[in-house]
Amino acid sequence: MESQNEFRAKVASLKDFDEAFVLVKNAVYAKFRMHRAGLSLILQVMPTNLGAYHVLGSNVIVMNSHVLATIRRLSGSEQEYNAYVFMVLAHEYLHSLGIVDENTVRQMTYDLCKTLLGEDHSSTRMAKEDPSTLFPQLRNMMQTQFSKEFQVVKNFDKAGQSYIQ
Template sequence: MKHITINFLSNNGDFERLKRGGNIKGSNTKNSDFSHQFDNPILSGEDLLDSVMDYDKIFSVVKKSVKAALGKERSGLGLALSNLPVTLGAFWQVGGNYIVMNEVLVKAMSRITRNPREFNSFVYTILTHEYLHSVGYIDEFQARQMTAFVAKHTFGSDHPAVIMSTGDIWKQYPELLSMQGGDGSVLKIISRFDTDSTSYIA
């Protein structure tokens, strides 16, 4: 099984080129995809992640924002939680149908974060990164950069999701490194996830 890890990068030259309308190395996305003014969020209301939300609702925002920013979408993904090492946020197996999130970090962030927007932004950032892998951004570096781009395109400049995706979450929340991680031996399937894709089923 190939694990694709999520480790957020600090802002760098490639992301600066994205903001100016350029392409990152290895990307086949056209410049016109990056013409949005980042200080004008494209979402409002619950989509800004302000209220208490489950994984399904947050993932709905992920899909909306990726489609709006990049014109890409897919359905049929599931979500599972596992006791992964604390330096691993999540993984998606190439060609697979499940995103596996680190339950150790999720539980820790539910205690550390100060409000629903901050916690939801953590979940949003991880799910966006892995969702981008699943829609074709296989390269890890490119997926990190595009996660930051999508967040800023969606929420503007100062939203917690933008801060998390353009930085290093383990530096932003250093207490995460003191958590007791696991070995992935426990796997919990989230039954309600990506319901936007299955709502047409009677």
């Protein structure tokens, strides 16, 4: 596996959700020897206590666009925002692999981040506790509803797509 500094640099320089997801899939495979392809990402406003979820038995990960936008606004850098995206996608990807127990997935996400990025990295700190560890303002957000509107992220998990569209 790569050194923590190399992996930190990759997370810091992520450009989009697909690039983040490729890194997540490679990291999960390297650490746990688990893999699947063909996932879709949806962005939707949801209650602020939910960062994301995987629809059990589906190929869908849904991320909270309200929390995502707030973290983008609050983060001191693109690296912090990328750290959040990496951690959340890793967590939900593990769920998509059939691991339904939340505590198991939390521990696996923490182990993955700690191994690849180090104990002091933002991804690891958020995986160990939760994103409000770095962004305490999230605790004061009062979004309680799911929006009926959503956005399907285009060009997500491109490597897992067939050439026939």
